[in-house]
Amino acid sequence: xxxxxxxxxxxxxxxxxxxxxxxxxxxxxxxxxxxxxxxxxxxxxxxxxxxxxxxxxxxxxxxxxxxxxxxxxxxxxxxxxxxxxxxxxxxxxxxxxx
Amino acid sequence: xxxxxxxxxxxxxxxxxxxxxxxxxxxxxxxxxxxxxxxxxxxxxxxxxxxxxxxxxxxxxxxxxxxxxxxxxxxxxxxxxxxxxxxxxxxxxxxxxxxxxxxxxxxxxxxxxxxxxxxxxxxxxxxxxxxxxxxxxxxxxxxxxxxxxxxxxxxxxxxxxxxxxxxxxxxxxxxxxxxxxxxxxxxxxxxxxxxxxxxxxxxxxxxxxxxxxxxxxxxxxxxxxxxxxxxxxxxxxxxxxxxxxxxxxxxxxxxxxxxxxxxxxxxxxxxxxxxxxxxxxxxxxxxxxxxxxxxxxxxxxxxxxxxxxxxxxxxxxxxxxxxxxxxxxxxxxxxxxxxxxxxxxxxxxxxxxxxxxxxxxxxxxxxxxxxxxxxxxxxxxxxxxxxxxxxxxxxxxxxxxxxxxxxxxxxxxxxxxxxxxxxxxxxxxxxxxxxxxxxxxxxxxxxxxxxxxxxxxxxxxxxxxxxxxxxxxxxxxxxxxxxxxxxxxxxxxxxxxxxxxxxxxxxxxxxxxxxxxxxxxxxxxxxxxxxxxxxxxxxxxxxxxxxxxxxxxxxxxxxxxxxxxxxxxxxxxxxxxxxxxxxx
Numbered sequence: 142x143x144x145x146x147x148x149x150x151x152x153x154x155x156x157x158x159x160x161x162x163x164x165x166x167x168x169x170x171x172x173x174x175x176x177x178x179x180x181x182x183x184x185x186x187x188x189x190x191x192x193x194x195x196x197x198x199x200x201x202x203x204x205x206x207x208x209x210x211x212x213x214x215x216x217x218x219x220x221x222x223x224x225x226x227x228x229x230x231x232x233x234x235x236x237x238x239x
Numbered sequence: 240x241x242x243x244x245x246x247x248x249x250x251x252x253x254x255x256x257x258x259x260x261x262x263x264x265x266x267x268x269x270x271x272x273x274x275x276x277x278x279x280x281x282x283x284x285x286x287x288x289x290x291x292x293x294x295x296x297x298x299x300x301x302x303x304x305x306x307x308x309x310x311x312x313x314x315x316x317x318x319x320x321x322x323x324x325x326x327x328x329x330x331x332x333x334x335x336x337x338x339x340x341x342x343x344x345x346x347x348x349x350x351x352x353x354x355x356x357x358x359x360x361x362x363x364x365x366x367x368x369x370x371x372x373x374x375x376x377x378x379x380x381x382x383x384x385x386x387x388x389x390x391x392x393x394x395x396x397x398x399x400x401x402x403x404x405x406x407x408x409x410x411x412x413x414x415x416x417x418x419x420x421x422x423x424x425x426x427x428x429x430x431x432x433x434x435x436x437x438x439x440x441x442x443x444x445x446x447x448x449x450x451x452x453x454x455x456x457x458x459x460x461x462x463x464x465x466x467x468x469x470x471x472x473x474x475x476x477x478x479x480x481x482x483x484x485x486x487x488x489x490x491x492x493x494x495x496x497x498x499x500x501x502x503x504x505x506x507x508x509x510x511x512x513x514x515x516x517x518x519x520x521x522x523x524x525x526x527x528x529x530x531x532x533x534x535x536x537x538x539x540x541x542x543x544x545x546x547x548x549x550x551x552x553x554x555x556x557x558x559x560x561x562x563x564x565x566x567x568x569x570x571x572x573x574x575x576x577x578x579x580x581x582x583x584x585x586x587x588x589x590x591x592x593x594x595x596x597x598x599x600x601x602x603x604x605x606x607x608x609x610x611x612x613x614x615x616x617x618x619x620x621x622x623x624x625x626x627x628x629x630x631x632x633x634x635x636x637x638x639x640x641x642x643x644x645x646x647x648x649x650x651x652x653x654x655x656x657x658x659x660x661x662x663x664x665x666x667x668x669x670x671x672x673x674x675x676x677x678x679x680x681x682x683x684x685x686x687x688x689x690x691x692x693x694x695x696x697x698x699x700x701x702x703x704x705x706x707x708x709x710x711x712x713x714x715x716x717x718x719x720x721x722x723x724x725x726x727x728x729x730x731x732x733x734x735x736x737x738x739x740x741x742x743x744x745x746x747x748x749x750x751x752x753x754x755x756x757x758x759x760x761x762x763x764x765x766x767x768x769x770x771x772x773x774x775x776x777x778x779x780x781x782x783x784x785x786x787x788x789x790x791x792x793x794x795x796x797x798x799x800x801x802x803x804x805x806x807x808x809x810x811x812x813x814x815x816x817x818x819x820x821x822x823x
Contacts, residue, residue, distance in 0.1 A: 167426040169298030170506045172291065173564070174499040178419055179286045181495055225284070 183225070190215070190222045197233050240527050242595045245321070246520060249329050249591040253584045256333035261580040264338055265573070268739065268748055269345045275572040278352035288352065288567045293574035300565045300578050301585040302506040304340075307389060307654040308724075309551035309586050313593040314625040315717060316547040318617035319540035320532035321598040327544055328594065331552030332587035335752035339728055341579030342735035342749060343558040347566035348575060349738075355562045355731050362734055363805050369676075370801070374726050374794055376669050377787070378555070379662040381720035383486075383696035386655040386662070388713020389622060391478035391700075393648045393655075394451065395471065396623050399641075400648035401451035403440035407653060408485075410435060411501040419495050429504050433511070436504075437646060444645045453477055468709070475710030476701065482659070483697045490663040491689055498660050505653050512650045515633050515643075516592045523635030525599035529607045538614040542766070545759040546721035551590025553756065555727020557583065562731075593625055600628035618714035619705060626651065666692040702783055715784060718767060722760050722791050726798060729756045733802045740806065757799055764792045 193211060196202035212219075220238040223231055231238050265271050282288040291299075316324045347353055353361070356375075360368035394401050410432040418425050443449040454460060457470035464473040489497050550556065561579055569575055601607040610624060611617045630644030638646075667688040674682035682688055705712030732753035736746045768788040774780025 163426070165292075165295060166298075167424055168292070168295045169302070170429075170503050171425055172295060172299040172568075173303070174418070174425060174495065174503055176286055176289075176564075177493075177495045177499050181419070181493065183286060 186218070187222060187225070190219065194219070194233070240531070242520060242525050242527050242599050245325060245527065245595060245598075246517070246591060249325065249587070252329045252333060253587060256337060257580060257584060260333060261337055261341065261576050264341065264580075264748060265576045268744060269342065269575075270744070271345070271573045271575060273571055273573045275349075277348055277569045277572055278566065279568050279570060282352070282567075287564070290570040291568040293570065293577055296565060296568055296570075296574065297578045297581050297585075299568075300560065300582040302502075302509055303560045303564070304550075304554070304557045304582055305509055305586050305589050306550070306658050307386065307651050308549065308554070308556075308658075309590040310593045310625055310651060310654075311385075311389060311622055311717070312548040312721065313551055313590045314597050314621035315617050315714070316544055317529055317594055317597045317621070318533060318538075318611045318614055319536050319544060320530045321527055321594055322531040323540050323544055324548060324594050325591070327548055327552050328587055328590045331545075331548070332583055332590075335728075335756070336553040336557070336583040336587065337580040338749060338752060339553055339732055339735075340557045340561050340583045341575060343561035343731050344566050344569065344575040344579040345572070346731075346735050346738055347562035348569050348572060352567040353562065355558050355734065358562070358734050359730060362737055363801055367730075367801055370794065370797055371730060372669055372673060374723055374730070375559075376666065376673075377791065377794075378720070378723040378727060379666045379669070380695060380699060381716050381723055381787075382662045383659060383666065383692070384700035385713055385716050385720050386659045387479055387482050387486075387696065387700045388475075388710075388716075389655045390482055390652050390659070391475050391710065392622060392713070393626065393652050394478050395454055395474050397626060397645055397648035398450040398452035398455075399443040399645045400440060400652055402443050402449050403436045403645075403649045404652050404656065406439050407432070407436055407501060407504060408497070411497050411504060414500040414503070415496045418500070425500065425503050429500070429507060432504050433507050436649065440645045440649045441642050444639075444642045472709050472711060479697060479700055479710055482656075483693050486656075486659050486663050487689055487693045489660045490667065490692075491685060494664075498657065498664075501653070501660075502657055505657055508650045508653055512629075512647070513589065513592065515636065515646075516596065516629055519632035519635040520592070520595060523632060525632070525635075527595070527598040528601045528603060529598040529611075530604050533608075533611070535608055536614070542759040542763040543614075543718065545756070546718050546725055546763045548590065549721040549724040549728075551586055551593070553583075553725070553728050553752070554586075555724045555729070555731060557586075558728060558731035596628035596632055597621070597624045598628075600624055600631055615715075618717060619711075621714075622651070663689065663692050663696065666696075699783075703781075715781075716787075718763065719784065719787050719791065722764050722788075722795075725756050725760045726791065726795055729753050729760070729795075729798055732756070733798065733805070736802075737805045753802070757795060761792065761795050761799075764788050764795065768792055 191198075192202075193208040193215065196205045202208065216238050220231070223238075277290070279288050279290040283290065313324055313328065316327075343355060346358065347355070350358060350361075356368060356371045359371045394404075414425055414428045414432060417423070417428060439449075453474035454470045457464050457473050460469070460471055462470045464470055468476060492498075545552075561582075565578060565582075566575075569578070601610070610620050626644050626647045627640075629647040630640045630642075633643030633646065634640040667685065670688040670691055671683040671685075674680060674688070682691065699716070700713045701710045703712030703715045705715070732749050736749045736753060739746045739749060768785060769775055772781045772785040772788055
């Protein structure tokens with residue numbers, strides 16, 4: 142490796158090291174904030190899922206025909222949701238994700 | 240003596256403590272297992288349970304536990320001279336705080352990431368849970384009152400800091416919305432916010448019109464204003480009312496809107512503050528001008544020293560953080576040593592620099608004695624002395640001292656404001672839980688519980704009368720705050736000891752700090768309650784402090800009884816279930 146390559150490698154190493162330090166510092170400070178944001182988003186998600194599936198739980202849903210079309214796209218999210226609600230298996234007969 | 244040697248002594252003790260004592264505790268007592276599946280892996284949910292890199296988690300844990308308390312306590316305790324304060328901070332951190340914080344992380348990690356409160360319920364029973372709730376309630380009540388006084392006091396003493404602190408609120412809300420709605424990193428916006436805040440603080444130091452000097456607005460220190468209040472007393476009253484109104488709104492908002500982004504900015508401030516102070520110390524190499532031992536102190540250093548410095552030597556609040564959030568994010572059990580023990584060492588370094596800042600402030604020992612003429616004067620002047628001393632240390636870096644003091648006042652007020660917000664929020668949850676427990680659903684409502692928390696805290700901070708009138712005596716509550724904090728630490732150490740005993744391991748390393756804390760707490764509170772606040776002999780009666788002191792004394796005795804009962808009895812049904820939790 143030539144001297145010029147060495148000179149280029151050193152600043153690049155420095156830059157990547159500095160970037161790592163800044164990213165680590167940001168991760169330290171934003172850990173708690175990210176948790177709260179994730180919790181807020183999860184709550185919104187849970188409410189949305191409840192609105193979509195409320196008719197299958199005995200709550201009348203005036204827009205059931207439309208939300209029905211969403212079901213195929215929501216299979217994975219539905220699975221995560223019912224597990225989060227403390228139900229290890231799918232609670233719906235017609236909607237078996239697991 | 241040159242203050243650098245004190246910093247080096249503290250750092251060397253901390254390194255040795257980490258290298259040898261924490262290693263011994265980790266291997267022989269807690270017996271950390273690198274193969275143990277931590278709750279972060281077992282219950283990984285992307286929100287609370289997330290395996291996290293140990294360096295990141297250490298930084299997060301440290302910034303969560305460090306605040307204004309490890310500054311205020313040492314600044315008061317230097318009344319007995321810097322040597323007792325330094326020794327308690329160093330020995331307390333190495334042998335008590337480190338073991339306590341580390342133990343809380345390990346205990347919680349071994350029990351599904353449960354918090355100390357839940358573990359108290361499972362390990363000892365329902366009585367312990369209620370005891371725990373009441374002690375936390377008293378702790379946060381004291382915290383609210385003391386920190387409201389801290390902020391009001393600094394706003395009055397350093398009016399140039401007010402505008403900067405006020406600006407932080409809209410900046411934090413802006414950052415919160417930006418990140419919540421548009422995602423992205425908080426790093427750059429928070430650095431911009433910090434620059435704006437510090438620029439405002441420096442500008443306000445030079446431009447009097449930007450200072451919110453209420454005492455001058457009311458006509459000067461001794462001017463009678465209205466209703467028997469003088470200008471200083473009225474300024475305290477106004478700031479406390481403003482703070483309580485603010486904290487009511489802040490603590491009922493979702494955390495991401497204000498609390499979290501402000502916390503993020505404050506974490507920068509912690510790093511910046513520590514760096515500036517230690518750099519100032521090493522560039523200036525000042526002498527300790529305060530006496531090593533204050534021979535003129537009319538109040539004995541024992542046992543009061545051990546409750547005056549709580550955070551910075553050992554603090555029960557750390558157990559709440561360690562078991563509430565940190566333990567749920569541990570990647571490997573062996574990381575607990577660095578995160579728990581190392582977090583306590585970080586706070587010890589903050590307490591050390593607080594002692595050094597006050598110890599190097601004075602021109603001579605006589606100046607120190609004039610400012611710290613009595614224990615009451617130490618309570619009243621300690622915080623102001625720290626801010627001036629820290630300003631002087633920062634002055635060694637070329638920043639004018641008055642500007643440095645304003646910056647430090649902004650940093651301390653920011654810490655205190657965040658703690659106040661969090662504590663009112665916590666108090667609201669506890670009131671709601673107690674309301675549910677005792678069949679009073681009305682007080683479990685958000686605004687009712689918050690109103691109770693805010694009104695009780697405001698009443699508590701306004702009632703103690705200091706030398707400058709109503710509202711200026713909040714520092715009188717400091718020993719009560721320290722005591723309740725130590726009691727909480729005692730409970731955590733007791734739980735760790737009970738767990739160790741049931742595992743058939745030595746308990747002496749957790750039991751001795753626990754007994755030391757409880758004996759000192761009982762002794763100090765007994766002394767204060769009987770000889771100072773009850774009106775016994777020549778002392779003036781103080782019904783408010785007497786009532787709270789007596790309550791805390793009863794709780795301390797209760798904990799001792801519960802501890803001895805737990806040690807004598809075999810495991811109960813709930814303890815068996817706890818055992819099965821661990822043997823997953």
